[in-house]
Amino acid sequence: MTIKHEKAIETLRLKGHRLTPQRLIVLSIIASGDGASGDGHMGVDEVFQAAKKAYPYMDIATVYRTLHLFKDLGVVTEVAIGDRLHFELTDPNGRHHHMVCRVCNGAFNLSPHYLAEFRDTLNKEFGFEPDLEHFAVSGVCAECQESSQEQQIQD
């Protein structure tokens, strides 16, 4: 049980939400970060399947509701990867955004400092306050650009 994990439970209680077995199970699955991608981001179905092992009556609607609650509380971070939702436990000491590759669906962390100037500009020029907590930019990662170049040479 990590400190992040304990703080998350404390946040739930402090904001007056009930500590149901379903919520604790989903939280510990996300906290384990033990998803197929290996980068700590877990797909909704991965969470659901793992949750059913711990508690067979678990419903997919409960998983979604729980993840959205955690997102609203800032306990988890949502990342859209290849048009499916993924989640990771928020690390207050390691906040980051994401670059998502549309070819391999890899998600790469991006330090907030790369967006600080962009945020300031939008603020000053337009009075627009961007939601950067769940910011992700999609594109093609370095590795996938290389492999598509090899492909072209072979043609």
Next chain:
Amino acid sequence: MTIKHEKAIETLRLKGHRLTPQRLIVLSIIASGDGASGDGHMGVDEVFQAAKKAYPYMDIATVYRTLHLFKDLGVVTEVAIGDRLHFELTDPNGRHHHMVCRVCNGAFNLSPHYLAEFRDTLNKEFGFEPDLEHFAVSGVCAECQESSQEQQIQD
């Protein structure tokens, strides 16, 4: 019939796609830009309802397939507004990104120049090539920030 609209038809023909009535209808609806939002971006259902008036057998799957084809050809630009897809005819002389307000669902145009530096940084630091054609940043617009401030004062 605008020049953008004619060029779009020419693009279809040149790339070997068939000029079906369904495609021409969807294209002219998007080209009209006559959506409820007033900013030229049209929701999928708006397109579908208008298309059914011109051609009653029109199917929603055809609308989606057509819009995605147009997107791949660069003829239309997709903007996700409040987690629904919207589309506008691409203007080669007025390319822009979008700021989308999560409160009022307004979509505000953003000149590419605001993202040029961000793109360069991702390229140089990570070899990541972002897809900026359909880039949209979500947040809260100036107007909605003001009204939520008034709200707080009243409380």
Next chain:
DNA sequence: TAAGTTTCCGCAAACGTTTGCAATAACTTT
């Protein structure tokens, strides 16, 4: 610990969007 209050859950149905499939229609060739 028992009763009362209110949030939360499982279920089923709905949402917006995508997909497989067999029939049709756009284009090409003759």
Next chain:
DNA sequence: AAAGTTATTGCAAACGTTTGCGGAAACTTA
């Protein structure tokens, strides 16, 4: 103009996600 080729369509079913509802469980109070 007719026949042949193949992309595109309408339909229905499926996808991932959200929502309404009535019963159940978490917490509060006594």
